[in-house]
Amino acid sequence: MTNLTFEKALADLEQIVAKLEKGGISLNESLALFEKGVKMARFLRGELDKAERKVEILLKDDKGNLKAEDFDAADADGTGEDGGTG
Amino acid sequence: MRDQVYTVSQVTEIVKTALEVAFPQVWVEGEVSGYKKAASGHVFFSLKDEKSVIKAVMWQSMARKVAFELKDGLNVVCRGKISVYEPRGDYQLYVDQVEPKGKGALQLRFEQLKEKLKAEGLFDEKRKRKLPLRPRTIGVVTSPTGAAIRDILRVLERRYAKLRVVIYPAKVQGEGAAGEIVEGIDALGAWPGIDVLIVGRGGGSIEDLWAFNEEPVARAIARSPVPVISAVGHEIDVTIADFVADVRASTPSAAAEMVIETEEAFAERISSQARRLGELLRYSLQDMRADVTDLAQHRIFQNFQVKLANLGRRVDELETRGKNVLRAERQAIAEHTGAARLASERLGNIARKTLRGHRAAWERLTATLDALSPLAVLKKGYAAVWKSGGLCLARRIEDIVEDETVLVSFFKGEFSARVQSVDKKKLIESRFLKEGS
16 A cells, blocks of 8 residues: 555656756746655655564464464574475 | 196186286386376376387376376386286286386476476466565565575565565475465465565475475466565575566575565665755756856846946935825824814814704793694683684684674584674673682
């Protein structure tokens, strides 16, 4: 979901930059474009910063439904593949 | 003396025993022909070479363990015992193991499946999806205790990648592994928010990696709604999963790197756009400022500037004067206003006083008029005498003539009367005195 608006925002930003680079627009219009572009860039950076690392594992409950639980990376000792050497 | 006579069964039994003793286990090489699989799962075929044919049978319990697809024309090496099928007297090879000639069974099976899926178009480049622009959540189908997940998480850690990882714990080798991997691919593909899937495991022997060469796994990858990165074993290991996956990573670590690079490339794209935007803003402001300065320094504008300065001074002067005028006027208005107010107040007082006087006089007057009104008099019980049919009020005795008809009105009602006699000297007091006595 977020990806969509996110990708749209990036596409908008790139379009604005391209338009400004091409030039030939009025002062008012270009200032409005700058304003919009800066807003987009700020939104995008904010979205990137918002992300965090999270590791979950899907486990089946007694009814067989999948449920996500936090995964402790310490469990992954690399021996679970019986002969897998990574 | 005749030689001993045997029954058919006896001979068959002797031959059977002899063959079984002679060939308890034998390896026979030949080309498969007349391959037939019965409903029971038992498999019947012949092995042949240029000159000879030998019948072969493989029971269902053995046949289902054959890794590759047995079919006519295939050169194979079979292991088994030789015995006799008594009802027909056929001797045949009872196969318990079969391998393709010249290569391993698994290799042949691999090639057979690869051929089949390729023919279906599952490996076509145009089927391959690109990794998402910005993968935020990656699903990983692998063993939760294996090397693959450990390596993936280690890479994310090292690169400070801010990603969400959802693991589907699956057995990645041995009995049932392919089924669990398929379940994992389907479950994560349907899990909300997953942007890309990594399916794989750490290195191992060809048998260890085999689950990733299974047809159901290949088909699960093909139908996944999100792009799949295959990451099986080491660089040199190539599995069917690698051919079907949208992207092949040589190792699980490499798969993690790919995802992070996509994320980083995305962040870089944002930064470069933002940087460019800043530069453009700076440049364009500089340009505009330079334009303005250039224009301002032009000769025309220099002459103009002098004029402008003069004009400016005049405007200042005018403004000052204007202000003075305004101030004076405002003062005058203020003064006038005061006087006017005073005058109007005085006028008001006078008018009020006059009005009061008039009203008093008026009231007095109306009261008098009221008292004097003939109606008021009549109301008291007097009557009025009219001449000429009521047109003219008789006010004196001289108005009255003998024999004349007059009209007499009370306040209410009237009557006419004929004047009998007139006494011009008689006073009214004499009547009151007479009545009062």
